[in-house]
Amino acid sequence: MNTNIIKRIHINPQSKGSLGKSFEAEFRTAWLDYHGIQWNGSDLDDRHHSFADRHPEQVQSYTLGNDDDSKSTLLGLFRSVSRSDAPVHVVDCRA
Numbered sequence: 001m002n003t004n005i006i007k008r009i010h011i012n013p014q015s016k017g018s019l020g021k022s023f024e025a026e027f028r029t030a031w032l033d034y035h036g037i038q039w040n041g042s043d044l045d046d047r048h049h050s051f052a053d054r055h056p057e058q059v060q061s062y063t064l065g066n067d068d069d070s071k072s073t074l075l076g077l078f079r080s081v082s083r084s085d086a087p088v089h090v091v092d093c094r095a
Contacts, residue, residue: 051092
């Protein structure tokens with residue numbers, strides 16, 4: 001693994017639904033694909049999983065439980081991002 005890779009994490013943590021968070025994630029990943037930029041992602045929307053369903057090879061689904069479980073899940077997510085070779089990580093949040 002190349003440890004000199006600069007990581008960019010794109011996340012839109014809005015608490016309200018129907019604001020276009022998933023659309024923005026899809027638009028961003030389409031742009032990355034068009035430009036040949038390697039990326040991977042996380043789907044935190046445990047009700048819909050549309051981001052993970054569209055990109056099963058690149059996106060990992062996560063389920064956030066109570067506060068302690070959520071913190072542990074998010075720490076694990078960010079650890080896996082730091083170990084990945086992909087320079088970009090896109091997170092689709094739940095409302």
